[in-house]
Amino acid sequence: MSTEHEQHNTDPLGGITRRDFVKRGTVATAGVSALMASGNFAYAGGTDTIRLGLVGCGGRGTGAANDCYRSSDGIELVAMGDLFQDRMEESKEQLKKRLGDSFKVTSDRTFLGFDAYEKVLQTDLDLVIFATPPAFRPQHLRAAIESGTNVFMEKPVAVDPAGIRSVMESAEMAEDKGLAIVAGTQRRHDPAYRAAMKRIHDGAIGEVKTAQVYWNQGGLWHHEREPGMSDMEWQVRNWLYFTWLSGDHIVEQHVHNIDVANWALQAHPVKALGVGGRQVRTDPSYGHIFDHFGIEFQYESGARVYSMCRQQEGTPSRVGEHIIGTKGTSDGHSTIDGATNWTYEGEDVNPYVQEHADLVASIREGEPLNEGQRVAESVLTAIMGREAAYTGQEITWEEVLNADLDLGPDSHEFGSLPIPDVPAPGQTTLNRGAKTNASSADA
């Protein structure tokens, strides 16, 4: 057992392994920073104030703002934006409680509406958090980089090839302007994952030949449609279930595990073949997305990664990765078995806080982290898998990267918005073009 197990023996959680226990608010110390490619110290020691804005005040956005505040000294929240008054009020109440004097959001820096992001960016900010539904991310990211603001953005960072191309351009622009972009693929900031991946990259399991990645679980929340709700409002409040908003669950959720496969292989795949469908969650209140996918990703090296994700009520959950090389295997974060055996025995760190610690430290040290291109590639990997399942065809990287596929409506406004059919393999095509607003359609 690891050393930190021994120090838990006096704890009410005695006997719990590292996998089940995360220290409250721990931020990694210099021992981990040695692993960081950028050479950042993981703990942001500076005290120069970072003025933070939040766009997207749901549970995750609110959590992210709190994680950022906990990660480093000198964080002040100064502006907030959302579509909905109710989400805004709940978020404010939570954050006031936790941030105390660092909560500096006044009523004239509280913005509602589709243009709230512009108004948040017009306040004097150092850093902005984007945690709206993914559909809006490319537009928000572009505006932030153009206005010279550092960005933390939740995954996924786009839902379609048009969005991915935009994110890749913004990432390049951030590089030129010296701005930081960190994305919410928090495993990349988890010292256990970092330690395992460093060993895998150094050959601890030989050449990586294959991996299996999973996100299987039960169903997720959805909100009833209330009288008078427009199509747009109902869809945005139930954003998980519409591909134009979420990218479908393979993109919205399973991207975490797909990102780990790309990390292990230090590449993105060159093609995908897949199956999927809508088997249990068939009611129209669940939009038109699939409830399961099974994808094979092929890489340039010949490696193949098998991906499985499912959201079906009453089924057991499995979330994780299994990486197989010529000399051994790894779970990607805690253990390596084979020619060499290894178990992570370092500190347990909350990666949701650590990602902000790394981001803030990189800004303060003038060596901004920029994860934009990398996260865009992982999200495009998931989109390629989705499209392989939607169309029933083998889809190549070049095809999906360059596809004429822009799923969002022409304009963002509360009004009628028809729901596309459930995709049909063998009939649905990759180059479906842009969906137009059918404003005259029945609500």
Place this chain on the structure above:
Amino acid sequence: MLLSNFLLALLVALGGPLGGDGRGPGDTERQSFPALREDSSDTYTESIPNTLVEFDMVRVPGGSVTVDGKEQTVETFWMAAMEVRWEAFDTYRLDEDMEDLEDAEADAISLPSKPYGFGNEIPGFGQEKYPALAVTRNAAQQYARWLSAKTGHTYRLPTPAEWKHACRLGYGTPQNWSSDRIGEHAWYKGNADDEAHPAAALPPNELGIYDQLGNAAEHVVPPEAGEDDPSEVWGGSYLSSAGDVHCSARQQKTPAWQESDPQLPKSQWWLSDAPFVGFRVVRGAGS
């Protein structure tokens, strides 16, 4: 009801209490329930109406027990033979049709949120036959209220005194509960392989109760507990060392149990970092 067909399909495979050591979610082989006691008045089987879920309750004779240095009298009560399993918890969790509830309180019963997966920190283990895990005290209490409204019998969580008294009757005193015997009845660090196991895979104790020690650590609620008092789970779990699996073993909820829940507010229903927490229900003898 949106999910009725699905639920029916889910439950057709279950057919009431299951024992044996079947492993894995794909294993739906029917197992016969091991006989509890010769005297059947010491047990009864409760069925949740309009479902195929059944569970056995065992009579626990009254007595006295010391908790926190205070000797307490425990009236005779009924205790569930098994920890609440997913198939039972899911009938509540997914119950979109509360109209057949007669209880006036039923209006106030809320249904759990649906967790955004369980990250790498929470393995899912399995569904059928496995104890419902990572549930908050609030979720366990809401389930008990729902179950009471469904069945017309008053179910609740055990008090610490009831839990400890039943444990002592079932497993005997600590003197004859040594680490070389612990694995006969309890899933703990030494035999569980870091995983929860299906309910009733190991033999029951003297009372006919399964897994009270080990497997899932179980919620208890002191009669005077307020909503803001930290919840406690007793008996140790599949992660506990041998020395932490006994009738006075208690763990108090800490913020670490929800540390990696990335949402604010944190879930009132799920413990993102405490996969070792479950519960069982009890019922007063006169209710």
